[in-house]
Amino acid sequence: MRTFLVALVALWGAALPSFAQGGMMGGGFGGVSGRPLDTDLTTATSILTPGQQSEWAFTMKEGETIIAAATTTNFDPAIQIVDKEGKVLGENDDVRLGVQDALLVYRFAKAGSYKLLVKAFKGAGGGQFKLTLRRFVATDIKVGARTTSPPGGKSVQFYRFSAEAGQTLLIRNAPELSVFSPTGESVALGSSLQEQVARTLASFRTPAKGDYYLRAVSTRPYAFTVAAARVAPLTLGQAPVARKLGAGGVDIWTFQGTEGDFIRLHAKAEGTMIYAQLAAIPTPDSDDTDTREAIALFEVGEKTEGELVALLRKTGTYELTLAQPLGLETDYTLTTTKTVRGWEQKAPLKETLALGGTDYYAIDGKAGELLRLEGLSEQFDIELELYNLRGEKLTSNDDGGKGRNALLTALLSQTGKYLLRVNCVGNGGSGAYQLQRAPDPVRPLKLGERGIGTLSAEGTEIWSFTGKPSQALILSVRLPDFDTSVRIFGPDGIELAARDQGDSTSTLFGLTFPLEGTYTIWVSSKSGAGKYTLRLIEAD
Known part of the structure; x- marks a missing residue:
């Protein structure tokens, strides 16, 4: 048997002592390319002869673990670990359903x-493949116990802990880390909390269910805790719930939501x-x-910590995660609603x-x-x-x-419910206010005649005219020297043309109409105020 012990040790480094590859079954490397990516990860490229196998011999310590992956598009790879008698100790064919690469933890x-x-x-099959091997000795830890880094300043350290399926686990004050599941796949890490909390959690x-491996990277001493979040069911609209959040803890409330639910959630902590x-x-x-598109979040004021206002875009299960950013013990009260007041x-x-x-406020609207x-x-x-029922902002003033x-x-493009949001600019004011429907502002514009209007700061004026299918017209707009925009809408509320004036004092639109009906011209001030003129004429 040909061995490449010396070459592989030189290429792969000290992380793989006593590691050799050969073609005992006629496979062989057929060329190898490897390099030390870090102290525990190695990759190599090899060629498998159809009908045969590639094998690597190595010596392992008691309690040592490997995560091996074979990836290729040339054939369906399988990995086995065997002892010196040839007994199969572990094997894998597919990472999971639909992924034919092999991945094995042993x-x-x-x-x-x-x-x-x-x-x-x-x-069946053969060809070039890539082998990735991660080799390490992991320190056993327990969920809920505080773990400190080992002495000696080792930069990479592995830890092993057991968990049940479907648990939400939290790692507080951790160094740079990655987590591997019982199948060897990398687990996506994130924080379901704001950036201030995500820095430490x-x-x-x-x-x-099974053993998970945590890989920590740091050249400095550290201490961290892997903890299970406290999970409890929640019914939207139920009576307020009082709860104590333990030091370093996180509460997760789960509830069922329906597409179109408008919800307000407020966790209030004293002091x-x-x-x-x-x-x-x-x-x-x-x-x-x-999952990202299932929720439309609305802005809340800086003075309302712990409050969320959201519109649910999908029916399903949702979770509300609560945490104290410094991990302090605190008492809080959770209030929830899933209704919005209507205004006719x-x-x-x-x-x-x-x-x-x-x-x-929820208001009804019709297309056009x-x-x-x-x-x-x-x-x-x-x-x-103003928002539509997907939580998308349509306009504001x-x-x-x-x-x-x-x-x-606003010119509505759909029939249905809309959301009107009322707030103070800067979120720092309060007091009495009144909402009311303003008079119809539309002014008629006759073909060939000149219209004269006056814009207030951030104001909008609307003109209307009748168009016919395939009719071609030219719209001329002359404005003073301030920033404006001009938009044209069809009878169905769909925007046909738009233009920001910028520094220009005049503009022309060439229009051909798809429908018969009333069209509207919207002239808006983005900054400044003053008079303007517009004229609609037949195209030659």
Whole structure:
């Protein structure tokens, strides 16, 4: 048997002592390329002869672990670990359903000589493949116990702990780290909390029951804790819940949500801060994009720590995660609602905005409807924002009305519910306010005649005209020297053309209409105020 012990030790470094490869079954390396990526990871490229196997001999210590992966697009690889008598101790064909690469984790109970075999599944196929090997001795730790780094300043250290399937585990004050599952796959680490907490707290969900391996990298002494989050069910709209959050702990509340639910969640802690984050729990057939897009979060004021306002875009299971950023023990009260107040717009609505708060209202709208709403307040600088039922902001206005009042104007493109958000600019004010429907602002524009208008700061004026299918017209707009925009909408509320004026004082639109009906021209001030003119003529 040909061996490459000297060459491999030189290439792969001291992490793989007594490690040799040969072609005992006619396989052989057929060329090898390896390099030390770090102190525990090695890669090599080899060629498998069809119908044969490649094998590597090595000596292992008691309690030593390897994570071996064979990847290729040329054949379906399989990995086996065998002892010196040829008994199969561990094997793997597919990482998981749908992934044909092989991945194997094995911990050696006894010191001795072993072999790693790479072959094609059922002996079919061959060709070039890549072998990746991670080799280490892990220190056993327990979930919930504090772990300190070993003496001597070792830069890479592995730890092993057991966990049940579906647990949410948290690693607080950890150094740079990665986690491997019982199958050897790398577990995605993240924090379901704000950046301030994420700096000291990483979290992950265990995909299966078994032993997990944590790889820590640091040249300085450290101490960390792997802890299981406290998980409890939650019913939206239930009575407020009082709870004590233990030192270093994290609470996770799970609940069922329905597409279109508008929810407000507020964890209030006396005398300290508490951070909250909402996430969708993935299903077996979902991906990261599905879970990210399942929630539309709305901005909350800086004075409302622990509050979340969200619109659920998908039906499913959600989790609310709560933590104290410094890991301090704290008492908190959790309040939840899943309703939003309706406003029919038939009469003015008078309300009071809490300090740093936001109010939301559900309003009905129809496709092609021109919506114009005023927000009035003498006590704070009121701002209005309009959202569709996917939580996407359609438009907003701060000072479009008189003084500091808001005047929001929107042409609706869909029939259904919309959300109106009321808040104070800067989130620092409070007091009484009034909402009311503003008069229809549309002015008719006749073909060939000149229209004259006056824009207020951040204001909008709307003109209408009748168009016919395939009719071709030219719209000329002349404006003073301030920043404006011009938009043209069809009878169905769909935008046909738009242009920001910038430094230009005039612009032309060439228009051909797809539908018969009433079209609208929106002239808006982005900054400044003044007069403008517009004219609609037949195209030659």
